[in-house]
Amino acid sequence: MDSTSLAKLTEAFGSLPGIGRKSAQRIAYHIVNQPMEKTQALAEAILAARKAARRCAVCCDITEDELCPLCKAAGRDRTTVCVVENPRDILAFERTHEYRGLYHVLHGVISPLNGIGPEELCVKELLHRVSDGTVKEVIMATNPTVEGEATAMYLMRLLKPLGITVTRLAYGIPVGADLEYADDVTLARALSGRLPL
Amino acid sequence: MDSTSLAKLTEAFGSLPGIGRKSAQRIAYHIVNQPMEKTQALAEAILAARKAARRCAVCCDITEDELCPLCKAAGRDRTTVCVVENPRDILAFERTHEYRGLYHVLHGVISPLNGIGPEELCVKELLHRVSDGTVKEVIMATNPTVEGEATAMYLMRLLKPLGITVTRLAYGIPVGADLEYADDVTLARALSGRLPL
Numbered sequence: 547m548d549s550t551s552l553a554k555l556t557e558a559f560g561s562l563p564g565i566g567r568k569s570a571q572r573i574a575y576h577i578v579n580q581p582m583e584k585t586q587a588l589a590e591a592i593l594a595a596r597k598a599a600r601r602c603a604v605c606c607d608i609t610e611d612e613l614c615p616l617c618k619a620a621g622r623d624r625t626t627v628c629v630v631e632n633p634r635d636i637l638a639f640e641r642t643h644e645y646r647g648l649y650h651v652l653h654g655v656i657s658p659l660n661g662i663g664p665e666e667l668c669v670k671e672l673l674h675r676v677s678d679g680t681v682k683e684v685i686m687a688t689n690p691t692v693e694g695e696a697t698a699m700y701l702m703r704l705l706k707p708l709g710i711t712v713t714r715l716a717y718g719i720p721v722g723a724d725l726e727y728a729d730d731v732t733l734a735r736a737l738s739g740r741l742p743l
Numbered sequence: 744m745d746s747t748s749l750a751k752l753t754e755a756f757g758s759l760p761g762i763g764r765k766s767a768q769r770i771a772y773h774i775v776n777q778p779m780e781k782t783q784a785l786a787e788a789i790l791a792a793r794k795a796a797r798r799c800a801v802c803c804d805i806t807e808d809e810l811c812p813l814c815k816a817a818g819r820d821r822t823t824v825c826v827v828e829n830p831r832d833i834l835a836f837e838r839t840h841e842y843r844g845l846y847h848v849l850h851g852v853i854s855p856l857n858g859i860g861p862e863e864l865c866v867k868e869l870l871h872r873v874s875d876g877t878v879k880e881v882i883m884a885t886n887p888t889v890e891g892e893a894t895a896m897y898l899m900r901l902l903k904p905l906g907i908t909v910t911r912l913a914y915g916i917p918v919g920a921d922l923e924y925a926d927d928v929t930l931a932r933a934l935s936g937r938l939p940l
Contacts, residue, residue: 555792578796585793589786595752596782599775
């Protein structure tokens, strides 16, 4: 092989998240071997999705309209907002069918090392939406990482003075896991967060 | 989310080899979040590679010119042809730096269950290229599967009457593997294929 456009395509795929060199190669060969219509459809799907994508005016989730389907939905509890790092986290919560409130997507976490401050995230949109008093509780559902924690603390300090209840997802042993293999930090958090039976 | 163009993009990526539902979702969100130029570059790379791709007139490998770089190269041994199932197999052989002959890409294996007969593969191109008498040996390097074996046997029967030496890659214990964990068939093949030290 070594044909330039194929090498370029392999490189382009390799730069996508979760695709390594071997997978990229396999995909590139798949694409040049498939019928022209399928290849064109893929290229068009990429451009169409990118062009249509915008952020919901309320929650900053990726959508095609002014408001996302969740913010438009009638049956949701508008007093509770769950703050997540990215749109995929919303899908994870929705799969549980346990949460009836709304969401807010930060599109990242505060990370000084990577030059990401609150201005780069959808923080002012969050403050704006809670300013009318409808929202009573904000659940911090950033990831349990150092940066996720720091972001949750930062937002908590901004929201508490507004009279909003700020909560954090519970830490503990994952359901179905073996205590023996739980890491120390998780186990310590599970202990300190114990609830009466 | 649930926006149609994003769902379509996720589906399009999910249909590529080696990309599952979760990866496809992650990639789709990555694409709608990245700058428009990068998205456009990806779409263009896909179309450019597909449009430029053609099969080498000699070995059927994917290339952009009449002949692939390997068939054009001066220093290769033109008397030996290694028959492989797909272009990625060539890359694997080239990485070994041990083989100096040429290749022939079948673009699949004979698989009656999937409706793939010799006519769907680059078999007539192989017969055509060996017809001038330059090629003395054809190495069957199809995969060690039932279909790969059957294809190698089929080609062997076509090539032997032309006075060409037909060989098959050696079966045996992979280098560095533990005998204890070798499967029965591989071990039996390693035994029957033993060589004098």
